[in-house]
Amino acid sequence: MSFIRILQGGLRMNVIEIKNLTKSYGKARGITDVSFNVEQGEIFGFIGPNGAGKSTTIRTLLALIYPTSGSATIFGKDCIEFGPEIRKEIGYLPSEIFYYDNMKVIDLLKYSASFYKKDCSTRIIELAEIMDLDLNKKIDDLSFGNKKKVGIVQGLLHSPKLIILDEPTSGLDPLMQQKFFELLEQENKNGATILLSSHILSEVQRLCSRVAIIKEGKIIKLEKISTLQESNHKKFKIEIKSKIDDNYFKITGVTNLEIKGNIISFLFSGNINFIMKKISEIEIDNLWIEEPDLEEIFMHYYEKED
Amino acid sequence: MNMFIHELKAYRKSTIIWTCSLIALVVLFLSLFPTFSKEAEAFKEIMKGFPEPVRKAMGLSVESMSSILGFYSYMFLYTTLCGAIQAMNLGTSIVSKEVRGKTADFLLTRPVTRRAVITSKLLAALTCLVITNVIYLAVASIMASSVATEKYNYKIFFMISITLFFVQLMFLALGILVSILIPKIKSVLPISLGTVFSFFIIGMFVATSEDDAARYITPFKYFDTTYIQSNSSYEGSFIIVGLGFIAFAILASYYLYSKKDVHAA
Numbered sequence: 001m002s003f004i005r006i007l008q009g010g011l012r013m014n015v016i017e018i019k020n021l022t023k024s025y026g027k028a029r030g031i032t033d034v035s036f037n038v039e040q041g042e043i044f045g046f047i048g049p050n051g052a053g054k055s056t057t058i059r060t061l062l063a064l065i066y067p068t069s070g071s072a073t074i075f076g077k078d079c080i081e082f083g084p085e086i087r088k089e090i091g092y093l094p095s096e097i098f099y100y101d102n103m104k105v106i107d108l109l110k111y112s113a114s115f116y117k118k119d120c121s122t123r124i125i126e127l128a129e130i131m132d133l134d135l136n137k138k139i140d141d142l143s144f145g146n147k148k149k150v151g152i153v154q155g156l157l158h159s160p161k162l163i164i165l166d167e168p169t170s171g172l173d174p175l176m177q178q179k180f181f182e183l184l185e186q187e188n189k190n191g192a193t194i195l196l197s198s199h200i201l202s203e204v205q206r207l208c209s210r211v212a213i214i215k216e217g218k219i220i221k222l223e224k225i226s227t228l229q230e231s232n233h234k235k236f237k238i239e240i241k242s243k244i245d246d247n248y249f250k251i252t253g254v255t256n257l258e259i260k261g262n263i264i265s266f267l268f269s270g271n272i273n274f275i276m277k278k279i280s281e282i283e284i285d286n287l288w289i290e291e292p293d294l295e296e297i298f299m300h301y302y303e304k305e306d
Numbered sequence: 307m308n309m310f311i312h313e314l315k316a317y318r319k320s321t322i323i324w325t326c327s328l329i330a331l332v333v334l335f336l337s338l339f340p341t342f343s344k345e346a347e348a349f350k351e352i353m354k355g356f357p358e359p360v361r362k363a364m365g366l367s368v369e370s371m372s373s374i375l376g377f378y379s380y381m382f383l384y385t386t387l388c389g390a391i392q393a394m395n396l397g398t399s400i401v402s403k404e405v406r407g408k409t410a411d412f413l414l415t416r417p418v419t420r421r422a423v424i425t426s427k428l429l430a431a432l433t434c435l436v437i438t439n440v441i442y443l444a445v446a447s448i449m450a451s452s453v454a455t456e457k458y459n460y461k462i463f464f465m466i467s468i469t470l471f472f473v474q475l476m477f478l479a480l481g482i483l484v485s486i487l488i489p490k491i492k493s494v495l496p497i498s499l500g501t502v503f504s505f506f507i508i509g510m511f512v513a514t515s516e517d518d519a520a521r522y523i524t525p526f527k528y529f530d531t532t533y534i535q536s537n538s539s540y541e542g543s544f545i546i547v548g549l550g551f552i553a554f555a556i557l558a559s560y561y562l563y564s565k566k567d568v569h570a571a
Contacts, residue, residue: 055570062415065567088417096570098408100316114308115416154412 013040015162015193016061020070023056031056031217033070038195043188045208045225046197053217054197055095058166061195062092074162088116091160091192095167097151099139105150106135109157116158127153130183131176144171152180156187163187163194169203181207202291234272237265238279239286251278309413309423313400313430321434324392328438329445331388335381336449339374343455346372363510370532374454375462378446379531382466385442386473386526387506393435393474394498397481400427401563402491410568420564424482428556431478439471462535469529469540476525476548477502479555486562522547 016038024030031053038044048054059065061072063083072079074086099108106124113120128135131149142150148171155163163184169177184207188194198204204211205225213221233255240262249257253270262285268275279287342349353366365383370376401424404410413423446467450458481498485491509526521527521544528544 059568059570064411064414065569066565084417084419084422086417087415090415092411092415094411094570096408099412100407100409111308111312112412112416115418 014038014073014076015040016044016072016074016195017076018057018061018070018072021057021060021067021072022069023060023065024068029053029056029217030068031060031214034214034217034219035070036212036219036222038193040193041188041191042210043184043194043196043208045204045211046195046214047199047201047204047211048214049199052214054199054214055166056217057214058092058164058195058197061164062087062090088158089161091155091158091163093151093155093163093165093168095170097147099147099150101138101140103139104135105133105137105139105142108139108150109135109154112154113157118158120157120159123157123159124153127156127183130179132179145173145176148172149176152183156183159187159190159192161192163192165194165196165198167198168196169198169200177203233267233269235265235288235290236268236275236279237263237288237290238284239263241283241285244282248282249278307426309418309426310430310433313427314433317396317400317430317434320392320395321437324388325438325441328385328388328392328442331385332381332442332446333449335384336378336446336453339377339453340455342377343372343374359514362513365513370535374450374456374458375466375535378450378463379466379535382470382531383526386470387502389438389442389470389474390477390502390505390525391498392438393477394481394502395494396431396434397478397483398485398491398498399481399494400431400485401482401559402485402488402494405490405568406492411570414568420566421560424560424563428482431482435471435474435478439468439474442470443467459538462538465534465538465540466529466531469534472545472548473525473528475552476528479552479559482559483555483562486559486566 014037018034018036021034022030022032024032029051034053034057046054046057056065060067061074061079063080066080075089077086079086103111105128109124109128110121113124124135127133131152133146133149133153137146139147139150148168152168155165165184169180172180181203184194184196194207196204196207208225210222210224212219213223243262246259249264249266253268253275255267255269257266258264349371353361353371356366365380371380404413414420443464447460447463450463480501484497484501488497491497505524506526509524512520512524512527521530525548528548529540533541
């Protein structure tokens with residue numbers, strides 16, 4: 001299936017093509033045989049738990065580390081050999097932001113802009129306004145979230161054709177996350193291709209059209225987000241007033257059912273109205289409905305594969 | 307060009323401080339010369355009291371101490387020590403600070419080659435050293451002519467003084483190579499001070515022995531001030547070995563840095 005999809009993808013121009021990329025560090029860390037393509041103009045999600053190899057893949061694309069075997073091309077050019085040329089059109093936001101502490105925000109941004117042969121000063125001011133960033137503060141004095149904002153402005157100021165984001169939202173408050181996503185959607189509309197790595201499913205779901213799921217250094221699934229959403233799971237936790245029949249929630253769509261005293265928890269996928277009606281028929285004390293974390297989704301994938 | 311200017315700005319303060327220290331050192335030492343030359347005979351007597359190896363290790367040469375060039379040669383050992391620390395610090399920190407400050411990700415995801423990064427940093431470091439040397443030389447020259455009691459050969463004075471730059475180049479190259487070889491340098495000072503003082507102490511031992519080959523071990527012994535004074539020239543073989551070492555260290559640094567994996571913070 002995924003092979004056919006890759007072939008179909010080939011009809012549109014691929015901005016990123018990763019072929020059997022392997023990076024071994026001797027021990028367990030690293031990536032094995034990673035292959036996927038990112039098409040022009042799409043927002044591609046790259047998800048997996050911490051330490052699965054997302055950053056390793058991205059760092060190889062940026063030629064920060066060199067692959068043990070396999071290769072990757074960006075804009076049709078080898079990412080190691082033509083690294084400097086390719087990076088003219090790449091905006092990168094690392095997961096942790098570190099800049100020269102004794103510089104002012106504006107000086108750092110100007111320094112960053114000086115690497116690209118175009119005038120970025122108006123874009124810097126525009127972006128800083130959107131992200132509500134004070135340009136005259138010292139980097140050293142910024143909070144984690146504000147440093148992240150500097151990173152965002154720095155990553156976008158040269159209007160790159162490819163934006164690579166490595167867990168971009170950590171540290172941003174919900175309002176800023178919202179603004180940032182709008183900014184990304186705008187950039188995407190203007191033609192930028194985006195590779196978004198994350199371990200937060202909801203943000204990937206919101207932005208991306210396709211995702212690659214990586215676990216322990218291997219791509220375990222390449223999927224359209226719409227397909228993923230069909231199997232959208234919700235995590236329910238219910239505190240009941242009085243004991244009910246253990247089989248009350250044993251219905252289609254419910255998995256991982258657990259009953260501990262008066263706490264019932266399970267994963268549900270399917271028509272949400274149906275389960276809500278079912279819950280409304282019993283006396284409850286409290287109710288939690290959450291997005292399942294990625295591990296649970298992965299469990300789900302493994303179950304399907306077995 | 308932008309990286310070069312960025313590095314220059316980053317090292318402006320430290321270059322000013324090191325230059326001032328070197329100037330202070332030469333001004334202080336040379337201002338002692340008038341008193342010293344007046345009492346030269348008495349000093350010679352005291353110095354003769356020291357055992358020969360001690361005198362050699364400290365670079366004290368009883369005969370020449372009463373002339374300005376002899377006196378300057380003696381203090382110049384400490385100028386090169388100070389200058390070597392500056393150069394080694396500069397070399398060890400200028401590349402590794404990107405890893406320490408976790409800014410390597412930022413710098414290396416710009417559209418530049420690793421070669422260009424090293425070149426900019428190297429040129430910036432060289433510029434710092436040239437500035438230090440020019441100012442040092444100017445101040446030292448003025449100071450020497452104002453304290454000299456009789457005419458002296460300025461060419462020799464100049465020749466001795468610029469060996470500072472050569473020794474600094476060797477330590478700069480060594481520092482850069484070391485900083486690329488060691489995966490993660492938490493603190494620059496222990497490495498640079500440790501290395502420089504080791505070579506300095508080796509230099510002291512070498513001075514007490516008659517073995518000329520041992521002088522190749524430490525940059526502090528590449529330029530023998532007595533030889534320069536009596537021959538008005540440097541020893542060619544040391545210049546060649548020195549240049550060879552610098553070229554090797556720089557080329558190896560370029561090569562290793564281009565191949566290096568830059569890991570996440």
